[in-house]
Each structure stands twice: as C-alpha cells, then as structure tokens.
Amino acid sequence: MSELTQQHCQACRKDAPKVTEADKKTLLKEVPDWAIDEIDGEEQLLKVFRFKNFTGALAFTNKVGELADSEDHHPAILLEYGKVTVRWWTHAIGGLHQNDFIMAAKTDAAYTEPK
Numbered sequence: 703m704s705e706l707t708q709q710h711c712q713a714c715r716k717d718a719p720k721v722t723e724a725d726k727k728t729l730l731k732e733v734p735d736w737a738i739d740e741i742d743g744e745e746q747l748l749k750v751f752r753f754k755n756f757t758g759a760l761a762f763t764n765k766v767g768e769l770a771d772s773e774d775h776h777p778a779i780l781l782e783y784g785k786v787t788v789r790w791w792t793h794a795i796g797g798l799h800q801n802d803f804i805m806a807a808k809t810d811a812a813y814t815e816p817k
C-alpha cells in the first residue's frame with residue numbers, strides 16, 4: 703500500500719501549486735490503475751471500482767464520502783449497479799494537487815475486491 707495513505711490533505715487554496723509533470727509521473731506509480739482524464743481543460747484522476755451488486759457499490763461510495771469529509775477534499779462519484787467511478791481533482795486550482803493523489807491512495811485502501 704502506498705505511503706500516500708499516511709499523508710493528509712492540505713487546505714485547498716487558489717494559489718496552491720498544481721503537480722508538475724515530473725511529480726505526476728512519480729505519483730501515478732503510487733496509485734496503480736488511476737488514469738488522468740481531462741475535462742474542460744482540467745485534469746482529474748479517475749478510476750472505476752467493481753462490486754458484486756448495488757449494495758456493495760453503495761457501501762464503498764459512503765466510505766469514500768466519509769474519507770472526503772474527514773480530509774475536507776471531495777470527489778465526484780458515479781454510483782451504478784456493481785460499479786463506482788471516482789474522480790479526484792482540486793476545484794480551487796482547476797487541476798491536480800498532491801491532495802488528489804493522497805485521496806486516490808486512500809480510496810484504494812478503502813476498497814476490498816468482491817469474492
């Protein structure tokens with residue numbers, strides 16, 4: 703599990719630095735299977751998590767919601783039957799901050815594969 707799970711988010715300020723291209727490369731290696739997606743010119747981290755049914759997907763969605771509130775850093779989450787799509791980016795800076803990689807690692811840690 704990534705060491706990023708042990709870190710905490712900094713307050714999101716408008717003047718906070720976006721991650722550099724070099725940081726992105728290093729940080730992406732820490733969060734396997736997360737992809738960078740660009741929407742309206744803003745980069746986001748994206749990953750799809752699979753479940754056996756709706757209940758499992760809903761429970762995970764709630765876990766991620768609790769994590770988000772505990773770090774005051776919030777994702778976009780699409781809940782579907784057997785599937786949860788999570789997107790992390792930093793609204794205040796319109797792109798990716800270290801916080802997003804921390805939250806991606808914590809999201810991975812909250813996931814258990816369905817048996």
Ligand SMILES: C[C@H](O)[C@H](O)[C@H]1CNC2=NC(N)=NC(=O)C2=N1
Binds near residue numbers: 775791
């Ligand atoms: C006041 C509060 O800390 C801010 O509005 C936070 C809340 N959660 C947030 N979450 C994300 N992803 N980006 C932000 O810029 C952000 N800002």
